[in-house]
Amino acid sequence: MRFDYSEFSGDQGFLSPDELFAPPNLMNFILQYGEQAMDAMANLEDEEEQAFIQQLIDAGLLEESTDEDGNRRLKMSPRLLRGLQHRALLEVFAEMKQGAKEGHSTREPGRTSERSDGTRPYRFGDPIGELDLPGSLQNAARRQVHRAVEEAREAGVEVPRGLRLPIGITPEDFQLHNTEGSADCATVMLIDLSGSMMRYGRFLQAKRVALGMSELIRGRFPLDTLQFVGFSSLAETLHERDLPLVMPKPVSIRDSQVRLRIPLEQAYANQEKIPLHFTNLQLGLRQARQILSRSGAANKQIFIVTDGQPTAHVTTHPATREDMLYLVYPPSDESSELTLREALRCQQRGIRIASFALMEDYWGMDWVGFIEKLTRLTRGTAFYCTSEDLASTVVESYLTGKKSKKFIH
Structure with missing residues (x-):
């Protein structure tokens, strides 16, 4: 530059x-x-x-x-990438409803972050920087006056008036401001790269929210991390610098019924020879879980942006122990069941899952049942929105830590 x-x-x-x-x-x-x-x-x-x-x-x-x-x-250039991220973030916040909290904090009073109403007694290890000095001095003065009164009564003499100086202060007198306890968070965003994401501008909005989230976390939550995984027939880690150029996989097979089986290693080595437009959420969740297992963050979560139920899955051959990739259409119960098992593994490792289901196709909403099962199984969160509402919905969820199902009209 x-x-x-x-x-x-x-x-x-x-x-x-x-x-x-x-x-x-x-x-x-x-x-x-x-x-x-x-x-x-x-x-x-x-x-x-x-x-x-x-x-x-x-x-x-x-x-x-x-x-x-x-x-x-x-x-x-890096400058153009930052420009894309900056503009995406401005557009997201322009669409958000007023009143959204501008930070994600825990519900319990903590030892860091911004001050909140009220005070509490000092506990060993608390930061002295949050000391409420006037309140602590009042506690010390009140204790000293009370002790002087008790001593005068025991000695049978007149109770002294006023406060004796200097005031002796002890750790028991210390009083600290309450703070909103905040914690670091590692997030993996799973972005659907299947062929149907080209419709209604879904993928364009998905890239907007990914770029906006990158800029938000870098500027507002430097302790947090955000990584991206794209899932189609396979799953791949998406680098931040490549996000603006990533596109959904083109539909390459239009048969009314499809059932293909390919060794997973071979599928990765020969991607140009296989249809890539299927939806393998199971593989995306597995890769996200592996990424988060290497993180030491106090909180871990997966955001899923998708527009349909799984149409692909991976199983291990019992004899050869080789992973096999299955591409199946119409969607099969086996794909859904194996995906739910992987989601449960994530939940058992303390990973929170939030699903963002894109719902322009009201005639095809039967797949919502899969999202409902995933949400109940993992005790996660589900948001149902159009692609136009996706960016503000994802960012608001990240900022506020919402944990209830929500329909965006």
């Missing part, structure tokens, strides 16, 4: 967000078309369009290179 410095004359003014970051239309174009958008911009022929791309390169928003065949390639 290049920086230019000059003397400030007072006439330049400060850059607006639109000048500081990439134009909104460019951001939306990249989010909507992913890698295809980058390829299209690299091959523009119109002189004005080429000049615009060069301006973006000079501004440090795009980076230019050539591939092995000498073709021009463009990729996003």
Whole structure:
């Protein structure tokens, strides 16, 4: 990234967000078309369009290179990624209802975070920085006066008036401000990459919330962690820098009935040869559980963003102990049952699960029963919303820690 410095004359003014970051239309174009958008911009022929791309390169928003065949390639710069995240977060908070809490705190008074109403007695190990000094001095003075009165009565002399100085203060007199106890949280967001996520702009909204959450946690909750896993026929870890370019898997087979069995290792090695547009939530949950098992956070949770019930699962062959991938349509009870078993494993390891079910297809709401089972089994949370409400729903859930089922109309 290049920086230019000059003397400030007072006439330049400060850059607006639109000048500081990439134009909104460019951001939306990249989010909507992913890698295809980058390829299209690299091959523009119109002189004005080429000049615009060069301006973006000079501004440090795009980076230019050539591939092995000498073709021009463009990729996003870190500055453009931060711009996408920043704009996504602003759009999310613009859509949120007023009154949402701006922090996730525990219900019990704690030893960190912001002060709340009331005080409590000091306990060994509490931070002295939260000491309520006027209240502590009042306790010490009240104790000293009470002791002086008791001593005068025992000696049969007149009770002294006023307070004797200096005031002797002990740890029993200490009084501390209550605080809202906060805790670190490790979150894995599971994003559905199946073919149906292309409809109604679902995946575009899923990427918006992922980018917005990244910016929110980095700025507001530095102790928290957020990682992403995309699940389709398989599951893959999504790096933050690649989120704007990720796209749902295209539908490659349209038979009314499908039942395919493939060794899982072979499926990962030959992804271009298998249909990838199925929904393997079981594999996504397994990968999320493995990621969270390596975290030392006090709280762990999985956010699931999906628009349908599982149509894929993995089983272990009893003889060879080889993992086998099954792609099944229409959805089978076996796929749902194995997915629920994996969700239960997550819950047994102390991982909270929140599901965000995208519900534009009212004619196809029979799959809601699967979400209901998952929620009851794991004692988790379910939110039912349209793709337009997804971003604000996810962020509000993260901030407030809501734990009840909710329908977003």
